[in-house]
Amino acid sequence: MPPVIPVDPLAGPKLALSGRVVTMDKDFTVLPRGIVYIDQGSILAVQDSAAPAPPGFESVSPVATGGTLFPGLIELHNHLSYNVLQLWQVPKKFTNRDQWGRTPDYRRLVTGPMTVLGQTANLLPAVIRYVECKCLFGGVTTSQGIELFSNHGGRRYYRGIVRNVEQTDDADLPEAAAKIADIEARDTRRFLARLARQSCFLLHLSEGTDDPARDHFLALKIQGSEWAITGALTGIHCAALKADDFAVHGERNGSMVWSPFSNLLLYGATANVKEARAKGVRIALGSDWSPTGSKNLLGELKVARLASLAAGDVFSEREIVALATREAAAILKWEKRLGSIETGKRADLFIVDGATADPYAGLLKSNETSIRLVLVNGVPRFGHSDLMKKLGGAGEAVRVGGKARMVNLRAANADPVIGAITLSAARERLSDALEHLPKLARDLERKPAGPARAAALEGPPVWFLALDELAHTGMELRPRLSLPGRRPSTGPSLALRAASEPLSTILKPLTLDPLTVSDDAAFLDRIEAQTVLPSFVREGLRRLY
Numbered sequence: 001m002p003p004v005i006p007v008d009p010l011a012g013p014k015l016a017l018s019g020r021v022v023t024m025d026k027d028f029t030v031l032p033r034g035i036v037y038i039d040q041g042s043i044l045a046v047q048d049s050a051a052p053a054p055p056g057f058e059s060v061s062p063v064a065t066g067g068t069l070f071p072g073l074i075e076l077h078n079h080l081s082y083n084v085l086q087l088w089q090v091p092k093k094f095t096n097r098d099q100w101g102r103t104p105d106y107r108r109l110v111t112g113p114m115t116v117l118g119q120t121a122n123l124l125p126a127v128i129r130y131v132e133c134k135c136l137f138g139g140v141t142t143s144q145g146i147e148l149f150s151n152h153g154g155r156r157y158y159r160g161i162v163r164n165v166e167q168t169d170d171a172d173l174p175e176a177a178a179k180i181a182d183i184e185a186r187d188t189r190r191f192l193a194r195l196a197r198q199s200c201f202l203l204h205l206s207e208g209t210d211d212p213a214r215d216h217f218l219a220l221k222i223q224g225s226e227w228a229i230t231g232a233l234t235g236i237h238c239a240a241l242k243a244d245d246f247a248v249h250g251e252r253n254g255s256m257v258w259s260p261f262s263n264l265l266l267y268g269a270t271a272n273v274k275e276a277r278a279k280g281v282r283i284a285l286g287s288d289w290s291p292t293g294s295k296n297l298l299g300e301l302k303v304a305r306l307a308s309l310a311a312g313d314v315f316s317e318r319e320i321v322a323l324a325t326r327e328a329a330a331i332l333k334w335e336k337r338l339g340s341i342e343t344g345k346r347a348d349l350f351i352v353d354g355a356t357a358d359p360y361a362g363l364l365k366s367n368e369t370s371i372r373l374v375l376v377n378g379v380p381r382f383g384h385s386d387l388m389k390k391l392g393g394a395g396e397a398v399r400v401g402g403k404a405r406m407v408n409l410r411a412a413n414a415d416p417v418i419g420a421i422t423l424s425a426a427r428e429r430l431s432d433a434l435e436h437l438p439k440l441a442r443d444l445e446r447k448p449a450g451p452a453r454a455a456a457l458e459g460p461p462v463w464f465l466a467l468d469e470l471a472h473t474g475m476e477l478r479p480r481l482s483l484p485g486r487r488p489s490t491g492p493s494l495a496l497r498a499a500s501e502p503l504s505t506i507l508k509p510l511t512l513d514p515l516t517v518s519d520d521a522a523f524l525d526r527i528e529a530q531t532v533l534p535s536f537v538r539e540g541l542r543r544l545y
Contacts, residue, residue, distance in 0.1 A: 013392055014039045018049055019065040020355040024325045024340040035062050038347040041377040046341055063390050065351045067372045068359050071340050072141025072348035073297045074328035077236045077257045077286020080146050081465050083131040084430055086513040088291045093268045093532045096208030100266055110291045112503045116440045118465035123433055125418040128158055129426035134515050135162045136382040137368050138296025139350035150461035159415040172337050176200040185476035192228040199333045204478040205235035209267045213240035219481035229254045234331055239263045243275045250280035255331045261303040262288035268532050270307055274314045284328035290513050297324055302544040305364050310536045317360035347378035367545050368516035369401040382407045396422050401518030417463050434510040441504035
């Protein structure tokens, strides 16, 4: 049996980076003039610039970054494949997730287009390349992964540039689960038994604001004081939970992922993080996806700050940054290796402009053009061209907000599915596909679509996007546990509803979502036009950009 090779092998170059260092360690240490020493993907030392270089770095000249170093952002809730789509103009306020999933506009603008893209095999590399760059350009070094399935029946996660939490093949970074077999999703004791086998289980829970949404949390109760909640369970959203529910969750060491923008956009309200925090629930942050969420986690930090202020200033600016770094790492049980800039940890870093004002406030007011450099496992992946070259990086020239940048997408352990497609080629291919959606839909309707067609072919497996939102796959993103003596209050709406109209008759040409807010001149205008969003977001978000 061949050895298991980590997705991100420890093989990066020897580097020394100088600038202000925001460590995000337990004491929130900040070095005004610090140097981070990196070798083979690990941080060898973090020290004041006046201190002598550690052994082995005597001949390595520190590279002045001209900015502030932060740990790479860790995203614990994102449906990456959908991030080619633009923000949806939400037509009205909903109270649970099964309502908006059934609207005609949602099928026309979200599920329909993704059905076509997901079943068109030659688009898979372009989707993966594009959405991974969207992460990098926002300072994200870890996210939820992109799952693939093949005509031969295989399922796996894509091995890419950005770490994915579901597949690491690395004993130091235990893998999180994000899906659950149907039978376990509907039987509380089986669900509890599955939790016992995981270090972290990321599951959508109580999406919405009404009693049917809350019922999904109440269904975790087995009997008496016994609940299907352990330190492994991380509930995504938890928007319908009440104070007593958070008390139960916190007492059993459960955690949650907060996605305020998506919640506020769809429901006009979000999780009561003040109560969650008071009850000891550990909280991380996730941007959800582009159709109803922030374009990247950097944007979600801004919305989290606005929502925190509106709820009574629940989190300081420093604590908001912690939700996407040290707190997220702790939820994954990765805190010994990621989440802060400390000796012995992996060198996942990003660097933003400025090194004088308050670092946390500065980050929350930055945009994608503020990012000077992003490293994953000590490898420079994105940033200013001059910095990338000084650090030995090479790659593709790109522009972000009109500014020249470089992105390095080469990987020794690259996934063969994506090949050597450039970001430029991916953008061109996706733009063309979205412009011709009706034609692509007609092509799929004329013959067996995607996997069904590929199944008739001999040869190597053909891979497609595993979009669990659109088809029953035997796995669930959300537990559908039933309350005793009652039908489930909301049915499984993960599959696309049967519809009489073929997609080719309802789909229209769409525009590819720009990679960054800095490249999307209409983004903030679209935010201000969202009638469901509370005014503190509609009016406040522009000030943070």
